[in-house]
Amino acid sequence: MCGAVEGGLSLEGVNVAKEAVVQGQVTRGGEPVPNAYVRLLDRTGEFTAEVPTSPEGHFRFFAGEGEWTLRTLAPKADPVDRSVVATVGSVAEVTISL
Amino acid sequence: MSRENTLVTAQWVEDNLDNDQIVLVEVDEDTTSYDKGHIRGAIKLDWTTDLQDQVRRDFVNKQQFEALLSERGVGNDHTVVLYGGNNNWFAAYAYWYFKLYGHQDVKLLDGGRKKWELDSRELTDAPTEREQTSYTAQEQDHTIRAFRDEVVAAIGTQNLVDVRSPDEYAGRLLAPAHLPQEQAQRAGHIPTAASVPWSKAANDDGTFRSDDELRKIYTEAGVDWDKDTIAYCRIGERSSHTWFVLKEILGQDNVKNYDGSWTEYGSLVGVPVALGDERGEA
Known part of the structure; x- marks a missing residue:
């Protein structure tokens, strides 16, 4: 299996061929944000999942095929929405700047 | 029950950090969250090791629960305030669990760890030391716990509320999207179950919506307030969140949580399963 995308979250242990991975990093002023929450909303805007970011600001979802929205909440910041397309067998990398 | 005696705010918790009568308990899906930082004075319960039998798929028994709470320093007279990540999914599960074993005074921190953060x-990583107690639990209260046979019997007769995401309900996903999707059970939902994702009951910051908003959400989804209700999800924690809303905030009688949930139902031989966004027929 290939290694992680530069700057991205390691994909070791993830069966990328069978999953539609959406992952990335939340940053503020170029620095990782470790205490943010990233929510995955479906094509109708309905909540599907949420994860807290790691100490390095990383997050990961195992989505289904299609269009999704990432909504990021963090202390002292307005929510940020980003669209992303997920495809089984690929990894969508998203960097979210607050 | 109502939100006045089952929910507390983050400010209330901060104001009561030195109140000896209150025991703060953190329960997270990610069982390492507490170790990285927790509210001062809080103890940790690990839902995978403390609350689950380590061989069979079931809860710890009454004696084990008594030993657990005694060792962690929780007394029968303490006010237990639960909080956790994932918008309180596992804290709500622990709340239901404390109620299952008859603890009198339990509350949820509205919004949980997310609201606090x-x-x-x-948050602190300082260890919490508490004196041991001698805790006495009650027999399990099965008026709030549903088992598979009554779930099958409820198809088309009682309110079944599927609280998973719409894609899990329809069978397009098998697990919440922060978990890998390879699962053993079939996809879909229990026929006639209403789809009311747990998240509809919460604001973005994890706090619960108002009583009026909550009642409207379930009414519009087709919940008949004159019937008994069983809530389910994948493993019974998100449905604890909805159980809490219906039973503890809105004060409905006869609301049960089906902790077997989809990982049990979706593996049963011979039971009906509905696919797609429609409820399906009984």
């Missing part, structure tokens, strides 16, 4: 309130 988004408010930039203090």
Whole structure:
């Protein structure tokens, strides 16, 4: 299996061929944000999942095929929405700047 | 029950950090969250090791629960305030679990760990020491716990509320999207179940919506307030969140949580399963 995308979250242990991975990093002023929450909303805007970011600001979802929205909440910041397309067998990398 | 005696705010918790009568308990899906930082004085319960039998798929028994709470320093007279990540999924599960074993005074921190963090309130990694107690639990209260046979019997007769995401309900996903999707059970939902994702009951910051908003959400989804209700999800924690809303905030009688949930139902031989966004027929 290939290694992680530069700057991205390691994909070791993830069966990328069978999953539609959406992952990335939340940053503020170029620095990782470790205490943010990233929510995955479906094509109708309905909540599907949420994860807290790691100490390095990383997050990961195992989505289904299609269009999704990432909504990021963090202390002292307005929510940020980003669209992303997920495809089984690929990894969508998203960097979210607050 | 109502939100006045089952929910507390983050500010209330901060104001009561030195109150000896209150025991703060953190329960997270990610069982390492507490170790990285927790509210001062809080103890940790690990839902995978403390609350589950380590061989069979079931809860710890009455004696084990008594030993657990005694060792962690929780007394029968303490006010237990639960909080956790994932918008309180596992804290709500622990709340239901404490009620299952008859603890009198349990509350949820509205918004859980997320609200606390988004408010930039203090977390600490300092260990919590509590004196042991001698805790006595009650027999399990099965008026709030549903088993598979009554779930099958409820198809088309009682309110079944599927609280998973719409894609899990329809069978397009098999697990919440922060988990890998390879699962053993079939996809879909229990026929006639209403789809009311747990998240509809919460604001973005994890706090619960108002009573009026909550009642409207379930009414519009087709919940008949004159019937008994069983809530389910994948493993019974998100449905604890909805159980809490219906039973403890809105004060409905006869609301049960089906902790077997989809990982049990979706593996049963011979039971009906509905696919797609429609409820399906009984």
